[in-house]
Amino acid sequence: MTSTRPPLQALIFEVTQRCNHACRHCYNVWQDPLQSASYPDGQLDPARTLELLARVIEETGCRHITLTGGEPLLRPDLLQIVEFLNQRHVQVTVISNGRLLDEQAAAALIQAGVGLFELPLLSHLGEVHNELSGAPGAWQAVLSAMSNIRRQHGQVVAAFVATRRNIEHLQETIRLAFAFGARGVMFNRFNPGGRGRERLEEILPSLGQVQTALSAAEFAIQEYGIPVSCSIPIQPCLIDHSPYPHVSFGFCSAGTDRAYYAIDPLGNLRPCNHSDTILGNLLVESFAALTAPERISTFASAIPAFCSDCDHRLECQGGCKASAQVCYGSLTAEEPFLHYNHAAAIKTRPTTTTPIPTSFG
């Protein structure tokens, strides 16, 4: 490793922009029909892709790479990529819709070194999952994929993207995920971006719905012993986390060594997979140069004015700033979940006199 910075904990590599589903809530930045400028299209050939990964691993010392897309299994050289990473002792997670994860594919990927699969499970009802996935047969396929992975002793977590349409199904869906051997459930409230932005108001769950769902999650954790985490930030000023002691709540880590930088199929680096901000190309500039404080500080330090006097501002950062930027054109805008529930936050928000840091370093 050439950099003097500590090793990066994890990276996201979007191996392809192609997808065989059309999820209503899809946040892929290249799927945004409302975006005036189109996102760069295409992907590197297999040899250049491995060259890119070798360079990134060397520069960052990263030990965990999540392969996503689009649908990563649509990429013919996915197995080569996994093997390449495994040979370099990098842990590999694959985020897939499960459609192409038949027994053979599951066995090959696990054998090649995939340590964890993240598969969507959007409802205990097939028709709802299929509708939200925009693909008939998606529910059957993902449950089959979960069984195939389990049969090969692979590890699966189920990702539940909570929209207005399915949020009331959370408890039953956790139960189903548990029965199919999922080792955990990610309860991600819909985070607008990409195609999902088009139907933002139609599918964004209400505050009350998210609260009810968290209670269901808390119950399910205790009933089935399955961990549930909220990866998409849920602002503590909107919902008090303390009644859900077994649910894990995550916040944005942009700009830190725990950040989830995203690399697109062309080698463009972004602060995270929800952000459409391209920091530069890793085949042209080094990772250290692209993530130097002067280049990332605007993203990392952005926080809505509304949050400036909040005790939770440093950990919460107002929620998902990438979503704020994609939806409202500004990193310091209130992201949609905060924007729509702004009024409810005022009453519960703690205050402080601690000054806000003005620089990131």
Added chain:
Amino acid sequence: MDLSRRDFMKLVGISVASLALTRCRTLPVTCYAPLPPSPTTTESITTARDRLRRCWLSFGDLAQATIEESNQGMSDNVFGQQLIADHRQALDALLSEGGLTPAVADLIQEAFDAAVYHVWRSNAPITCYEPMIVDYAPVSASVLVQQSEILQELAEKGTIDQVLLSKAQAAIEHDMAYYAMTDEELSSLYERLVAEWDRQGQAAPSFEEVDLEITPDARAAAQFIINLLTRK
């Protein structure tokens, strides 16, 4: 199933770490419940084997250090890296004494690296889109029974088709063999599932179909770790 030596050793290391900590679990960012401390030893550490054993008994300290590092905004796993280096050093000393073959030593180190990484990941707060921290502790018989019962209930409701159900049940069956349950647990669960299959007029899959390929080196490495921890 063709399980690679590396994967097998990672599972051994992670399982030992999970069991040592009673249960590794994700800790919420805003709420921290202390983990049980790891066993502490007052005996003198004189040999390479003692030093190795101490490393394997330090997972409680690693969990605590991870939490403290996280609270201070650090995420380098400094303590974990030190443990890995100490473990390798002790292993090399043992190797030079002729107590192990290089291949077995490398596998033991692989298991330890995976265990350290698991404990660290299980205790560092999650962040946006970081994958769920998975508890790799062996699935218990009661969990498998509960899963099987839910599947059966779903099948009876007709919300899930028979092909999918069979597939999921076959996966549970396979898990039973994979995770080392006690004979009593295994036999009780197996009898229960066989009865369910009989009720549905289906033949239960045979355990003989399960093929776990573990190499002699991997077996030796796993046995070494067990002996180390049980002072054999």
